[in-house]
Amino acid sequence: MKIKETIKEKLGKKIISWEEKSSRRIYFSVDKSDVYETVRLLFKDLGLRFSTASGMQTPAGFEILYHFSFDQAGELYSLRVEINDKERPEIDAITPLFPAAEWVEREIWEMLGINFKGHPNLKRLLLADDWPDDKYPLRRSS
Amino acid sequence: MNHELKMSHKIIVPIGPYHPLQEEPEFFQLYVEGEKVVDIDIVIGYNHRGIEKICEGKHYDQIPYAVERICGICSSSHPYAYVLAVEDLLGGEATVVPERALYIRTIIDELQRIHSHLLWLGLAGHFIGYNTVWMWAWKYREPVLDMFEMISGNRNNYAMFKIGGIRRDIKDEDVPLLKKTLDELLPALEMFRGAVMDDPVIQARLKGAGTLTREQAIEWCVVGPTARASGINMDVRRDEPYGAFLLGAIDWNVVLRKEGDVYAKTLVRIIEMQDSVNIIRQCLKKLPKGPIDADVKDIPPGEGIGRVEAPRGECIHYIKSDGTNRPVRHKIRAPSFMNVASDKVAAVGGTISDATLTLAAVDPCYCCTERVAVINKQDNKKIMNGWDLVRLCQEKTNKIKEGMLDG
Numbered sequence: 346m347k348i349k350e351t352i353k354e355k356l357g358k359k360i361i362s363w364e365e366k367s368s369r370r371i372y373f374s375v376d377k378s379d380v381y382e383t384v385r386l387l388f389k390d391l392g393l394r395f396s397t398a399s400g401m402q403t404p405a406g407f408e409i410l411y412h413f414s415f416d417q418a419g420e421l422y423s424l425r426v427e428i429n430d431k432e433r434p435e436i437d438a439i440t441p442l443f444p445a446a447e448w449v450e451r452e453i454w455e456m457l458g459i460n461f462k463g464h465p466n467l468k469r470l471l472l473a474d475d476w477p478d479d480k481y482p483l484r485r486s487s
Numbered sequence: 488m489n490h491e492l493k494m495s496h497k498i499i500v501p502i503g504p505y506h507p508l509q510e511e512p513e514f515f516q517l518y519v520e521g522e523k524v525v526d527i528d529i530v531i532g533y534n535h536r537g538i539e540k541i542c543e544g545k546h547y548d549q550i551p552y553a554v555e556r557i558c559g560i561c562s563s564s565h566p567y568a569y570v571l572a573v574e575d576l577l578g579g580e581a582t583v584v585p586e587r588a589l590y591i592r593t594i595i596d597e598l599q600r601i602h603s604h605l606l607w608l609g610l611a612g613h614f615i616g617y618n619t620v621w622m623w624a625w626k627y628r629e630p631v632l633d634m635f636e637m638i639s640g641n642r643n644n645y646a647m648f649k650i651g652g653i654r655r656d657i658k659d660e661d662v663p664l665l666k667k668t669l670d671e672l673l674p675a676l677e678m679f680r681g682a683v684m685d686d687p688v689i690q691a692r693l694k695g696a697g698t699l700t701r702e703q704a705i706e707w708c709v710v711g712p713t714a715r716a717s718g719i720n721m722d723v724r725r726d727e728p729y730g731a732f733l734l735g736a737i738d739w740n741v742v743l744r745k746e747g748d749v750y751a752k753t754l755v756r757i758i759e760m761q762d763s764v765n766i767i768r769q770c771l772k773k774l775p776k777g778p779i780d781a782d783v784k785d786i787p788p789g790e791g792i793g794r795v796e797a798p799r800g801e802c803i804h805y806i807k808s809d810g811t812n813r814p815v816r817h818k819i820r821a822p823s824f825m826n827v828a829s830d831k832v833a834a835v836g837g838t839i840s841d842a843t844l845t846l847a848a849v850d851p852c853y854c855c856t857e858r859v860a861v862i863n864k865q866d867n868k869k870i871m872n873g874w875d876l877v878r879l880c881q882e883k884t885n886k887i888k889e890g891m892l893d894g
Contacts, residue, residue, distance in 0.1 A: 366575075367575070370792060372790070394708055394721070395708045396820070397803060397818070397824075399805045401815070401816045401818075410805065412792065412803070412805070414726075414801075416721040416726045417726070418726075419723075419725075419726040419728070421727075423792070443706050443707075443708070444831070445828065445829075447828065448824065448828050456539075470532060471531065471535040472532060473532070482537060
């Protein structure tokens with residue numbers, strides 16, 4: 346199955362940018378409103394394995410990279426989504442698509458304060474129960 | 488032990504969070520009806536140290552020291568995945584790292600796999616009441632740790648990895664002792680493999696326990712032996728070769744089973760150990776002379792992702808650099824993060840006596856026998872304690888033995 350071609354064909358204009366940093370590292374970005382459908386394409390239709398997701402603070406707000414692995418070819422497809430809202434960052438959760446995402450999104454939420462809409466179990470994963478609600482450890486201001 | 492439990496209501500069996508035998512505490516709440524586990528709540532984070540945040544304040548060469556200490560058992564996987572992430576940014580391990588260093592990296596990585604799997608094997612033996620397996624597995628682990636001490640100066644936390652190569656060379660005069668240790672390990676590994684494959688009691692005990700189906704393994708995105716035991720054909724060493732594997736110089740096979748139960752997971756790990764001995768032997772044979780360090784100075788702006796096949800599965804690190812001497816972001820995802828979550832489906836449907844075995848079968852970086860209490864939810868009375876639960880696990884083996892003798 347031609348993964349790169351299928352992604353480009355199915356998403357079309359939804360792809361904002363596409364960069365192949367090497368033969369095994371493909372980074373492409375979509376608008377945050379398209380994240381659910383894109384992840385469904387990658388996981389359910391193309392059968393890629395969800396490796397993890399990394400959230401990060403950026404000058405404009407936040408960014409999440411969802412890393413999907415195509416094990417047969419040893420390629421990583423990193424879906425980049427920007428959340429340009431510093432006050433109330435939020436995005437659709439992908440946990441409803443597959444359970445493996447639950448812990449990953451919980452971690453990003455508690456570390457960066459990004460709300461995952463539709464997440465079935467958004468509660469503390471790694472931080473203590475009495476950690477203050479408004480302090481997000483991975484934010485620069487903390 | 489009191490067998491008078493009237494199981495007409497759900498009982499919570501908390502397993503956790505601290506126990507002297509563990510490396511990383513976790514807290515499992517098993518919801519039990521009668522003998523069956525019907526749900527499980529997993530609470531982690533007791534040992535969260537904020538290493539990602541720490542790394543944002545360290546410069547690139549200080550980070551291996553920090554990430555090495557994420558886990559004491561797979562102490563080479565994290566620094567290896569980290570340096571691979573930075574080398575990915577720089578153009579890839581193949582273009583940056585000298586050949587001799589590639590072989591030594593793989594030797595360290597495979598030695599680590601052997602000692603880690605032997606540790607797990609001992610624990611699994613203990614849980615099912617085969618304490619002789621426990622003693623022998625850990626006895627044969629000692630020479631492997633001695634080899635680490637010889638090569639790196641330390642039994643755990645080897646400080647061998649740096650961006651662009653490795654920190655210490657393997658001396659020529661040490662190679663014969665390394666070969667001898669491997670030669671002496673093989674008969675023991677063959678004995679373990681024989682024991683698991685031929686002993687009818689072990690088979691009856693482990694087969695069908697803690698099964699993770701192929702579909703569940705995909706839905707929970709598990710990795711490593713946990714995935715391969717359920718028929719998922721993945722191994723970073725083959726999928727995205729690194730170290731000596733990217734030279735195409737090593738002849739080896741990915742170990743796959745279909746059953747998804749503890750028996751399959753055990754067999755995968757034992758055969759992997761035998762393969763690791765083979766891989767190290769090939770590396771020692773082909774080890775070329777030459778430099779071990781590319782002496783990388785500056786990290787330009789960019790992003791990189793590195794991953795290795797740790798004993799527990801894919802360990803993946805992501806680095807974002809802005810050209811200064813510290814990373815903007817360092818994301819770490821250890822294999823157990825995906826595997827432990829899958830206990831939600833693997834332990835459910837099984838019995839309490841299989842619970843400790845199932846939770847241990849994903850090889851979470853610790854011994855999961857915690858201080859356990861079985862509490863009657865209605866009147867908060869403690870019925871069993873932690874040691875009872877391990878004893879339950881061991882007693883089931885005895886019952887199977889007795890059943891076989893009665894024939």
